[in-house]
Amino acid sequence: MTTRRIHTSNGDLPPLSLPPGALAKTDQRHRYDVGDEPPAIEPIEHRIRLDFMAGSPIRRSHLLDQHNPWTTDPGESGPDPWREVGRSKPAGLLYAEASCRRTLAEERRYYDRFEANHSADLDDIPAFLAHRLEVCRNAENPNAALKDEQARRERWYSTIIPWMNLYHVLKRSSYGSLLPPSVRNAADIDALTEQNAFVGMIVVNDGADIRAVAQEYGVPGRFVVHESDLSLNTVECAPLPSDFGIDLPAPLLVGEYASGSRYPLLPWSDGLVCSCPYKHDRPWRVLCKHELLAAVVASGEDSIFLPVTQGLDIPHRARRFVSPAIASRHTPQAESKTHR
Ligand SMILES: [Zn+2]
Known part of the structure; x- marks a missing residue:
């Protein structure tokens, strides 16, 4: 299933192995089957x-x-x-x-x-x-x-x-x-990322030995996680990285949220998709609260890439929240009243 392997710049993490559905539509190796695969990011x-x-x-x-x-x-x-x-x-x-x-x-x-x-x-x-x-x-x-x-x-x-x-x-x-209780009006980005974290982690198969993986890559064990230990794995509609065809072990960005849950952001359709149950329970949903937080944090960076606020230095592709092709063509604007 793997179509592209992306190595970290210093090469000391496992490569990020992406399936064809995670590539840009303009990529010759992009393939996607609506019937068999999770919804594409529209x-x-x-x-x-x-x-x-x-x-x-x-x-x-x-x-x-x-x-x-x-x-x-x-x-x-x-x-x-x-x-x-x-x-x-x-x-x-x-x-x-x-x-x-x-x-x-x-x-x-x-x-x-x-x-x-x-x-x-x-x-x-x-x-x-x-x-x-x-x-x-x-x-x-x-x-x-x-x-x-x-x-x-x-x-x-x-x-x-x-x-x-x-x-x-x-x-x-x-x-x-997800908002810090102390912040009533100002939405200070630093306060948001103190309360919520985007953590660079190695996600491994459930059978893998965490300590051995941590040793192999020379990273602290707290940044290696079994995929089904990402929260609410008992909820049937919350997909796992391997459900998207992402080979494990994989360096991924995991959101750890003030609300107590943590979900990986999975490379898909040229961007990232949150793997929480709210998002995946209904295929017509286009945004979850975690993705909204990610958008607010990315805007603080003035970038389509999310920051790693803790943990390992994962590849850029694992942090690219929005498709660059769409970002280059889209101008956010509210319509003027005369056009309504
Ligand atoms: Zn979510």
Whole structure:
């Protein structure tokens, strides 16, 4: 399964062995199967991260006390939970909502092309949508199937992503659990990384002898971990690095969070994906609280690479949070009122 081996600059850690699904789409060796592999990081996910990186850090006063995405549907124009409680929406969220609208509009060209020619090339289309268009192609009535698909995608961008995912993450009980209690308003990045850590570790197979691995690479044993000791491994939907086809031992970035859990950030789809159960329980979720924290910390570094705040000096690829190709093309912006 390994397609690329990346060695650390000083060569004293095991190489990072990446599967084809972790490579950039433009890489000739990129391969990805929607049916068999974990969800790809969609272009909108990379954009939303860049949006939160461009917005100022999230303050506790920005967060919602209550929001139940399952019981209330916002409807066409939808109530704004921030306006309802008299708080201002974080800038990153305004950018992210604008990105959803822009991406939805940009994707219209894919449907037009498909409608004009059902056997049109799908190579440049985001992986999940390309897969759904394949399904439409084989449907009894491809144009009707296409309309359904378009409506479904529209609902994802306009309701599911903001209302059911981003608003939920921006709650005191969600992202708020990662903020230091002492910091009420200022979201000081140093305080965030004192409370939460991004730790460079060697993740090993469950059968491996930690002490022997630590000795082999000359590293402290506390920075070597069995993959199933990464927390909540009993939750079925929390995937392990090996579920992504990453060969072990692997030098990876492990998030250790103020909320008491720790999850590795796995190289995937040209960026990193958090392996927590919230993210993987529902494939339509594009952001978890850990990824939001990572975006805020990366913005403090002014970089698409996350810092190693403790532990081993892992390869850059294990810290690259956002696809460089998407980062070079995306400009976070909130739409002006005249364009709404
Ligand atoms: Zn997470």
